[in-house]
Amino acid sequence: MTLFLSALALLLCGAAAAPVLRRAPRWASAVGAGSAVLGALLGLAAAVRGLGAAAGADLRLAWTLPMGSFHVLLDRLSSFFLLPLFLLAGLCAVYGYGYFGQHARRRDGASWCFYNLLIVAMALIFTARDLVLFLMAWELMALTSFALVIHEREHDDVRHAGWVYLVASHISLALLLALFLLLGRSAGTTDFDGFTGVIQVGSGLADVLFVLAVLGFGAKAGFLTLHGWLPEAHPAAPSHVSALMSGVMIKTGIYGLVRLLTFLSGPPPLWWGWLLIAVGLGSGVLGVLLALAQHDLKRLLAYHSVENMGIILLGLGIGCLGLTTGRPLWTALGLAGGLLHVLNHALFKGLLFLGAGAVLHTTGLRNMDRLGGLLRRMRWTGLAFIVGASAISGLPPFNGFASEFLIYLASFQTLLSGDSAAVWPALAVIGGLALIGGLAAACFAKVVGIVLLGEPRTAEAGQAHEVSAWLVGPMLVLAALCLVLGLGAPWLVGPLTERMASEVAGWPAGHPLAAGIASLRTVTGLLVALLILTAVLAVVRHALLRKRRVSAAGTWDCGYLQPTARMQYTSSSFAEPLVSFFQPVLRTRVEGAAPHGLFPGPSARHTHTPDTPTEWLAAPLFRGVARLAWPMRRLQQGRVQWYVLYIAIMLLVLLVWKL
Amino acid sequence: MNTVALGPLALALAAAPLLPGLINRVKAFFAGRRGPPLFQLYYDLAKLLRKGAVYSRTTTWVFRASPAVGVAAGALALALLPSGGTPALLAFPGDFVLLVYLLGLARFFLVLAALDTGSSFEGLGASREVAFSALAEPAFLIALAALARASGSLSLSGLLGAGGGELPVRLPLLLLAAAALMLVLLTENARVPVDDPNTHLELTMLHEVLVLDYSGPDLAFALYAAALKLWLFGAVLVRTLTGWLPGSPALQTAIFLAGLVTVALAVGVIESCMARLRLTRVPHLLIAANAFALLAVLLGMRQG
Known part of the structure; x- marks a missing residue:
C-alpha cells in the first residue's frame, strides 16, 4: 500500500510541477514524463505485490466530505x-x-499535468472501494482525458471530437450515477464492503442494475452502438494518449462489469450471459468490419478497440453462462480468456497506436492510401508494428492467440455439454470468433501491406525516416512483451486467474483451469518448435543461396514498362471484396464515377463508410433530445445573476420540502 | 507425445508433393493429353532448390521470411493431425484451434509478402485471398465443432478418429461436415471452382499470383508449403469420412492413403468438368459451406 500511495503522490507532484514549468516546455515535459515513469514503476511494484498477497492491502482515510470515505483496497482483481x-x-x-520533443509548446506542461492526473484517476477507479470515491475518480478520468484529447485544439475536428467525447463520458457517468445510487440505497452504505451479495439475483432491481451497468460501463468501453466517440477521439488525441486511452482507459468499463459480478447474491440469470455474448458478437463483428472500411490509420485502430472489447465480452459471457449453470470449467476458461485479453489488448493496441503515432510523426499522414514502403525507412518501428498486427489478429506465437484460445476452449467445452440453454450461444461464439479472427487478419494484412510494404505513394512517405529512440524504445518493449506473454501464457494464466478467483463471486479456484493450462503448455512447446523450425529453414535458405547468384530487379510488371507507385493496390481496393460483400451492413457510399469512353477525362472516386449504428441509433436519439431541450434555452440565457437566483430558489425549495 | 506418429508425419512430409501431380494427371486424362509426370513437383522442387534467386528491389525481409514461415507452420499443423490408425504426434484439447491459426499465420505472411512487392497484380491476389479465407474460416471451425459435438472429443485425434453412436445417425452428419470441408479445401487450396490454377497469369488470382515474384529456393519453399496445405485439408476430409471404420492400423493406413488419392482424383475431376465461378459468386459458395457446417451441428444436437 505504501508503494501504491507513493506512486500516486509522485504522480500528483508531477502533475503540480509540470504546468508551473510551462515557460520551459522541455523541462515541463521532462518533469511530467519523469514523474509518470517513476510513478508507474512504483505502481507496477505495488500491483505485482498486490497480485501476490493473500489479503488485499486496505486503507481508509478520513475525509471532510459529507458522504463516502477515502477507502482503497488493492485486492487481486484491482x-x-x-x-x-x-x-x-x-x-x-x-x-x-520524445513525441512532444521537437515541437515543444507551452501547452505541453498542462498536457503532462492531465496525463499524470489521468493515471491517478484510473488507479483510483481500479482500487476505490467507496462509491463516492469511485464516481469522483470516474469524473476526473473523463475530464482529464478530455483535456488530453483536445491538445491540438486549433483544429476544428479535434474540438468536435473532444465535444463528442465529453458528451459520451457524461452519458456514461449519468447511467453509473443511477446504478450506484440504486446500489448504495439497497446496501444502505456507500462502502463497497457492504455491497457483497447485495444484488438479489432474480429481483427486478438486479436486472435494472445489470442493464444500467452494461450501458454505463459500455459507453466507456465502447460496446456496439455506444462506441461513437472512439473513432472520433482516438485520432484526435496525441498518439501516446490514444494508446493509453485505448489500451487501458476503456478497460475501466470491463473492470466495472466484473466488479459488479462480485456483488451478486448468487449465480446470475441466464439472459445476462446471453446479453453479454450478443453485445460481444455485435461489437466484435461490426467493429472489425467498420475498421476494414477505414482509410485513416488511427480511426481504423479505434474501431479495432470496439472489436476487441467484443472479444473480451464473449469470454465474460461464456463465464457468466458457466456461473448460471454451475459449470466451473466454463467459468474459469471464459473469464480467464476474457481477462487475459484485457492485458493482451493493452499491450498490442498500445503498441499499434504508438506505431501509428510514429508514422504520423515522421510523415504527417494518417491516410493509409498516401503511405507505403515505410518498413525500408523505419526498420524498428515497422518490425514492432508487424508484431503488434500479428498479435491483434490472434496469430501464434503472440499473446492475442493465448487469450482467444482460452475463449475458444471455453465455448467448445460448453458446446460438448449438451446444455441447450448454453449450446447455441457457444456455437455463436465459435463462429463469431472465427469470423472476427479472419476479418481482423484481413484488416491488418491491409494495414501492414499498404502502410509498411510496397513503394511509397507520396513524397512525404518517401522521405520518412526512423523516429528517435524515445519513440522506438517503448514500441520494442511492447513488441517483446507480446511475444513473452504469447509463449509464457500458461505460466501466467494459472497464477493470475487462480488468485483472482477468490474475488469474483462463484468463480472456482484454479483446479478447473488445469485442463486449459495443460493445453496452453503444449501450445507453447509447439510454438517454440515453430520458431526454431522457421529459423532452421531460414538458415537452410541462406546456406543454399550463399554461393549462388542472387540479383535484384524490379518487381515483375507483366511486361508493362512504366509502372508507378500510384498503380499499387490501395487500402480501399484491398478491402473492396469484403466491403462489398458486407455492403448491406456497412452501406459504403461511393462518390465520383469510373473513367468512361475512349478518351477518358480526369475522374475521381471516393468511398466513405458511415458509422451505421451511430447514424441510425445515436444520431436520431440526440436530435430528439435536442428538440426536447430547446424550450429550456429560455432558462439558460447566459446571465450569471439569473443562475444565482436559480440556485437560491432550488435551495429554498429543498429546505421547505425537508421541513 | 505419441512417437509412433513420427512415421506417418514423415510420410506426409515426403508424399505431399504427390497430390498436385495426381490432380494434374487426372486433368490431363480428361483433356486427352499425356500430362506431366506424377513426380513433376519433386523435379521442380529439386531444380528450384539448386538455383539462385532474383529479388525485387522493393521487397524487404518480410518477403524473404514468408516461405520459411509457411513451411514451418504447415509442417507443425501436420504434426497435430492424426493419420490412418495412429493418433497425432501431439493431441490436446483445442489443438484444432491451433491448427486453424497456424494456417492463418502462414496465410498472413504469404499475403504480406505479396503486398511487399508493390505489384498491383499481387495486391489483387492478396485481397481476394484474405476475403475468401475470412469466410472459409468459420465454416472450417463450425464443421469441426459439429464433429467435436458428435464424438465428444476436443482434440483432432479424437474428433476425426473414434466412432461412437450408430452409423445411420452419424452418417448424415459426417456427410454434411465433409461437404463443408470439401468446399473449404477447394477454397483454401485455390482450386476450381474458386480459382483456376491452369490459367497461369490471366485469371488465377489466388495462390499462383501470390508467389509470382518468388524464384529459386524461396519458390520451392512456397510450392512445398502449398502441397503440405493440400495434404492437410485432404487428410482432415478423409479422416472425417473414414475415421470410424474399424480395422488394424495397417488396414487403416491403407484406407487413409487410398482416401487421399481419392480426394486428389475428385479435385482433378471437378477441375476437369467445371469452370471457375465468377468471382462475386465465390462468397455464395462459402456461405453454402457455412450452411452445411451449421446443419451438421444441428444434427449433432439431435443426438445429444
Whole structure:
C-alpha cells in the first residue's frame, strides 16, 4: 500500500510541477514524463505485490466530505487491472516525451499535468472501494482525458471530437450515477464492503442494475452502438494518449462489469450471459468490419478497440453462462480468456497506436492510401508494428492467440455439454470468433501491406525516416512483451486467474483451469518448435543461396514498362471484396464515377463508410433530445445573476420540502 | 507425445508433393493429353532448390521470411493431425484451434509478402485471398465443432478418429461436415471452382499470383508449403469420412492413403468438368459451406 500511495503522490507532484514549468516546455515535459515513469514503476511494484498477497492491502482515510470515505483496497482483481495501467502509462510517458520533443509548446506542461492526473484517476477507479470515491475518480478520468484529447485544439475536428467525447463520458457517468445510487440505497452504505451479495439475483432491481451497468460501463468501453466517440477521439488525441486511452482507459468499463459480478447474491440469470455474448458478437463483428472500411490509420485502430472489447465480452459471457449453470470449467476458461485479453489488448493496441503515432510523426499522414514502403525507412518501428498486427489478429506465437484460445476452449467445452440453454450461444461464439479472427487478419494484412510494404505513394512517405529512440524504445518493449506473454501464457494464466478467483463471486479456484493450462503448455512447446523450425529453414535458405547468384530487379510488371507507385493496390481496393460483400451492413457510399469512353477525362472516386449504428441509433436519439431541450434555452440565457437566483430558489425549495 | 506418429508425419512430409501431380494427371486424362509426370513437383522442387534467386528491389525481409514461415507452420499443423490408425504426434484439447491459426499465420505472411512487392497484380491476389479465407474460416471451425459435438472429443485425434453412436445417425452428419470441408479445401487450396490454377497469369488470382515474384529456393519453399496445405485439408476430409471404420492400423493406413488419392482424383475431376465461378459468386459458395457446417451441428444436437 505504501508503494501504491507513493506512486500516486509522485504522480500528483508531477502533475503540480509540470504546468508551473510551462515557460520551459522541455523541462515541463521532462518533469511530467519523469514523474509518470517513476510513478508507474512504483505502481507496477505495488500491483505485482498486490497480485501476490493473500489479503488485499486496505486503507481508509478520513475525509471532510459529507458522504463516502477515502477507502482503497488493492485486492487481486484491482492489482490485475493496475498491471496494464502502470505498464502502458510508463512506456507511453517515455514515448510522449520524445513525441512532444521537437515541437515543444507551452501547452505541453498542462498536457503532462492531465496525463499524470489521468493515471491517478484510473488507479483510483481500479482500487476505490467507496462509491463516492469511485464516481469522483470516474469524473476526473473523463475530464482529464478530455483535456488530453483536445491538445491540438486549433483544429476544428479535434474540438468536435473532444465535444463528442465529453458528451459520451457524461452519458456514461449519468447511467453509473443511477446504478450506484440504486446500489448504495439497497446496501444502505456507500462502502463497497457492504455491497457483497447485495444484488438479489432474480429481483427486478438486479436486472435494472445489470442493464444500467452494461450501458454505463459500455459507453466507456465502447460496446456496439455506444462506441461513437472512439473513432472520433482516438485520432484526435496525441498518439501516446490514444494508446493509453485505448489500451487501458476503456478497460475501466470491463473492470466495472466484473466488479459488479462480485456483488451478486448468487449465480446470475441466464439472459445476462446471453446479453453479454450478443453485445460481444455485435461489437466484435461490426467493429472489425467498420475498421476494414477505414482509410485513416488511427480511426481504423479505434474501431479495432470496439472489436476487441467484443472479444473480451464473449469470454465474460461464456463465464457468466458457466456461473448460471454451475459449470466451473466454463467459468474459469471464459473469464480467464476474457481477462487475459484485457492485458493482451493493452499491450498490442498500445503498441499499434504508438506505431501509428510514429508514422504520423515522421510523415504527417494518417491516410493509409498516401503511405507505403515505410518498413525500408523505419526498420524498428515497422518490425514492432508487424508484431503488434500479428498479435491483434490472434496469430501464434503472440499473446492475442493465448487469450482467444482460452475463449475458444471455453465455448467448445460448453458446446460438448449438451446444455441447450448454453449450446447455441457457444456455437455463436465459435463462429463469431472465427469470423472476427479472419476479418481482423484481413484488416491488418491491409494495414501492414499498404502502410509498411510496397513503394511509397507520396513524397512525404518517401522521405520518412526512423523516429528517435524515445519513440522506438517503448514500441520494442511492447513488441517483446507480446511475444513473452504469447509463449509464457500458461505460466501466467494459472497464477493470475487462480488468485483472482477468490474475488469474483462463484468463480472456482484454479483446479478447473488445469485442463486449459495443460493445453496452453503444449501450445507453447509447439510454438517454440515453430520458431526454431522457421529459423532452421531460414538458415537452410541462406546456406543454399550463399554461393549462388542472387540479383535484384524490379518487381515483375507483366511486361508493362512504366509502372508507378500510384498503380499499387490501395487500402480501399484491398478491402473492396469484403466491403462489398458486407455492403448491406456497412452501406459504403461511393462518390465520383469510373473513367468512361475512349478518351477518358480526369475522374475521381471516393468511398466513405458511415458509422451505421451511430447514424441510425445515436444520431436520431440526440436530435430528439435536442428538440426536447430547446424550450429550456429560455432558462439558460447566459446571465450569471439569473443562475444565482436559480440556485437560491432550488435551495429554498429543498429546505421547505425537508421541513 | 505419441512417437509412433513420427512415421506417418514423415510420410506426409515426403508424399505431399504427390497430390498436385495426381490432380494434374487426372486433368490431363480428361483433356486427352499425356500430362506431366506424377513426380513433376519433386523435379521442380529439386531444380528450384539448386538455383539462385532474383529479388525485387522493393521487397524487404518480410518477403524473404514468408516461405520459411509457411513451411514451418504447415509442417507443425501436420504434426497435430492424426493419420490412418495412429493418433497425432501431439493431441490436446483445442489443438484444432491451433491448427486453424497456424494456417492463418502462414496465410498472413504469404499475403504480406505479396503486398511487399508493390505489384498491383499481387495486391489483387492478396485481397481476394484474405476475403475468401475470412469466410472459409468459420465454416472450417463450425464443421469441426459439429464433429467435436458428435464424438465428444476436443482434440483432432479424437474428433476425426473414434466412432461412437450408430452409423445411420452419424452418417448424415459426417456427410454434411465433409461437404463443408470439401468446399473449404477447394477454397483454401485455390482450386476450381474458386480459382483456376491452369490459367497461369490471366485469371488465377489466388495462390499462383501470390508467389509470382518468388524464384529459386524461396519458390520451392512456397510450392512445398502449398502441397503440405493440400495434404492437410485432404487428410482432415478423409479422416472425417473414414475415421470410424474399424480395422488394424495397417488396414487403416491403407484406407487413409487410398482416401487421399481419392480426394486428389475428385479435385482433378471437378477441375476437369467445371469452370471457375465468377468471382462475386465465390462468397455464395462459402456461405453454402457455412450452411452445411451449421446443419451438421444441428444434427449433432439431435443426438445429444
